[in-house]
Amino acid sequence: MDIAVLVKASLDVNLVRGDAEGRLLKEAIPLAISEYDRNAVYEAVRLRDALGGKVYILSVLTWGPTQRRMRDFENVVREALALGGDEAHVVVDEAAVEAGPKATAYILSKLVDKLGGVGLVLCGEASMDMMASQVSNYLASYLGYNSVTFVRELSIEGGKVRCKRDLENYIEMVETELPAVISVTGEINKPRLPTLLQIRRAFAKPLKTYSLSDIGVSELPKQTPTKYELVKVSRKNIIIEGASMEEIASKLVDKLIEEGVLRR
Amino acid sequence: MKALAIGFKPSDLGEALAVLNRLAEALGEELEANALIISKEPFKHGGFHKIYHVKTASLYNSIGSIYKVMDDLTVDTVVSPNIKDGVDLLGRVATKIDGFMVTEVSSIEKIDGDVYLARPILGGRATAYYRYTPGTLFTYTVGKFQPIDEAGEPDVIEVTTEPGSYTVVGVEEKKRGAVDIESAEVVVGVGRGFRSKDDIKMASELAELLGGEVGCSRPIAADFGWLDEDRWIGISGKKIRPKLYIPIGISGAPQHIMAANDSKVIVAVNKDKNAPIFNYSDYGVVADLYQFLPVFIKVLRERLVK
Numbered sequence: 053m054d055i056a057v058l059v060k061a062s063l064d065v066n067l068v069r070g071d072a073e074g075r076l077l078k079e080a081i082p083l084a085i086s087e088y089d090r091n092a093v094y095e096a097v098r099l100r101d102a103l104g105g106k107v108y109i110l111s112v113l114t115w116g117p118t119q120r121r122m123r124d125f126e127n128v129v130r131e132a133l134a135l136g137g138d139e140a141h142v143v144v145d146e147a148a149v150e151a152g153p154k155a156t157a158y159i160l161s162k163l164v165d166k167l168g169g170v171g172l173v174l175c176g177e178a179s180m181d182m183m184a185s186q187v188s189n190y191l192a193s194y195l196g197y198n199s200v201t202f203v204r205e206l207s208i209e210g211g212k213v214r215c216k217r218d219l220e221n222y223i224e225m226v227e228t229e230l231p232a233v234i235s236v237t238g239e240i241n242k243p244r245l246p247t248l249l250q251i252r253r254a255f256a257k258p259l260k261t262y263s264l265s266d267i268g269v270s271e272l273p274k275q276t277p278t279k280y281e282l283v284k285v286s287r288k289n290i291i292i293e294g295a296s297m298e299e300i301a302s303k304l305v306d307k308l309i310e311e312g313v314l315r316r
Numbered sequence: 317m318k319a320l321a322i323g324f325k326p327s328d329l330g331e332a333l334a335v336l337n338r339l340a341e342a343l344g345e346e347l348e349a350n351a352l353i354i355s356k357e358p359f360k361h362g363g364f365h366k367i368y369h370v371k372t373a374s375l376y377n378s379i380g381s382i383y384k385v386m387d388d389l390t391v392d393t394v395v396s397p398n399i400k401d402g403v404d405l406l407g408r409v410a411t412k413i414d415g416f417m418v419t420e421v422s423s424i425e426k427i428d429g430d431v432y433l434a435r436p437i438l439g440g441r442a443t444a445y446y447r448y449t450p451g452t453l454f455t456y457t458v459g460k461f462q463p464i465d466e467a468g469e470p471d472v473i474e475v476t477t478e479p480g481s482y483t484v485v486g487v488e489e490k491k492r493g494a495v496d497i498e499s500a501e502v503v504v505g506v507g508r509g510f511r512s513k514d515d516i517k518m519a520s521e522l523a524e525l526l527g528g529e530v531g532c533s534r535p536i537a538a539d540f541g542w543l544d545e546d547r548w549i550g551i552s553g554k555k556i557r558p559k560l561y562i563p564i565g566i567s568g569a570p571q572h573i574m575a576a577n578d579s580k581v582i583v584a585v586n587k588d589k590n591a592p593i594f595n596y597s598d599y600g601v602v603a604d605l606y607q608f609l610p611v612f613i614k615v616l617r618e619r620l621v622k
């Protein structure tokens with residue numbers, strides 16, 4: 053059974069940049085693999101090793117300008133290949149930049165069509181940067197596949213997939229028929245860092261790049277934010293200093309009493 | 317404006333009504349609010365035109381019936397609390413009605429005559445604004461909109477369950493203590509600065525002294541299993557809004573701190589003066605927690621009994 057894994061080159065949330073006026077400097081933020089997508093690749097590799105087939109890495113570059121992002125983007129895709137993907141199919145097109153989750157899902161559906169369909173699609177439960185958790189359901193709907201979200205354990209048997217959905221208060225076991233799109237949580241496995249050899253091998257694996265017209269996409273269901281704003285953290289940022297731990301502790305207690313947050 | 321609110325538990329409806337009223341007010345339109353309850357037992361709430369009820373605790377048992385309700389009712393928007401089932405459901409409905417969805421809306425703003433849905437992105441470091449147009453569905457952050465309680469007993473329309481192509485084969489309880497750190501007044505956060513499970517006792521002692529609860533960063537619950545998952549604070553764990561949050565030995569990763577930014581006062585203890593957590597704190601103590609905590613507990617004890 054062939055498996056497609058959706059991998060996003062996410063803005064790196066640890067390297068958010070802004071200017072003094074509170075503007076978000078998107079273009080200055082580097083890309084990194086979206087964390088939960090690594091779990092998805094790792095899970096796909098585990099299933100492939102048990103069931104046979106291929107693992108396709110699919111990705112759409114959604115942060116621009118695409119020209120300047122290419123090196124970062126390729127690194128992300130190569131990382132997914134190093135984790136065990138067999139080949140990568142990616143879409144790079146200025147029209148896909150910030151087009152929103154529905155447009156991304158639509159593009160991915162055309163990419164899956166191009167591959168002639170797959171038995172299973174895996175992705176992370178949310179991307180690191182936008183955390184919208186929408187692509188998997190949209191994609192399933194475009195493809196006519198079943199969709200199960202927030203899965204922390206899954207097994208496949210006789211054309212069916214059994215999933216443990218990790219909900220806020222309990223875990224729900226759901227069964228559905230393949231083909232299906234499944235979003236996985238960070239708890240589903242613990243991906244190992246790729247070895248140097250795996251990284252080197254990843255550079256020899258096929259990576260095919262398409263434009264939107266290559267996969268027959270002309271119009272996109274776009275949903276782009278009108279604006280972004282940097283969040284200002286307005287904390288006092290006072291470091292309590294003192295000659296001894298006692299002095300520091302005592303000064304801190306004074307402050308907490310002043311703030312009215314101590315139960316007296 | 318005609319809207320549908322999804323409710324999984326009774327308190328969802330008052331909050332949904334607040335969200336919808338805010339939206340209608342911003343748009344300058346009359347509101348007709350309807351509700352769809354997915355729950356073992358129905359519940360009533362004033363302010364709604366029609367209340368539909370699907371008698372099941374599981375979304376996946378009811379997807380078919382929800383589509384039927386959507387066929388029955390043409391609405392401009394559907395809103396749900398931002399819980400996993402709510403996000404899942406709206407994603408499905410958005411494709412069904414050919415609309416768009418915005419996840420985790422924390423405020424509704426009117427700017428230059430247009431109405432925007434604002435949501436946190438980039439681990440809470442930035443806000444994205446989406447223009448609202450009919451056909452935009454959204455989940456709202458729980459706890460951000462002051463619930464509206466309205467009297468009245470609209471009729472409840474029972475909808476038969478139709479699972480569609482899914483079978484729910486069982487439910488497992490999560491391993492949990494009886495804590496609710498989301499509503500705790502004081503939270504003491506345990507991070508990787510703690511070297512062993514046993515050392516967490518210090519944090520528990522401090523929490524008890526302050527009348528609060530112990531919470532933790534992800535590695536403490538997910539990787540080490542030193543504390544149950546219901547104490548894990550972060551985008552993939554619990555969101556807290558105490559009067560006082562004291563992260564100890566926690567570096568201040570965006571995925572963690574974003575879920576604590578609604579705290580009134582934050583006091584960080586970390587031995588690294590460059591730890592990002594200090595940027596998100598009101599007060600900081602640069603010290604080894606093993607040296608500071610015993611003294612802090614002792615001083616607090618003396619001062620609190622006085």
Ligand SMILES: Cc1cc2nc3c(=O)[nH]c(=O)nc-3n(C[C@H](O)[C@H](O)[C@H](O)COP(=O)(O)OP(=O)(O)OC[C@H]3O[C@@H](n4cnc5c(N)ncnc54)[C@H](O)[C@@H]3O)c2cc1C
Nearest residue numbers: 087507508509533534550551552565566567569572587605
């Ligand atoms: C997709 C994704 C989702 C995530 N979701 C969450 C989430 O929901 N919640 C969450 O918490 N994290 C989450 N994380 C993980 C997050 O990125 C951080 O890795 C994590 O929060 C770090 O935990 P920490 O601060 O305890 O550990 P570290 O980052 O290792 O920090 C330990 C800190 O302790 C200090 N320290 C060490 N020894 C001492 C000492 N003796 N005294 C005082 N200070 C000491 C160090 O200076 C350091 O700052 C997520 C990550 C990803 C990729």
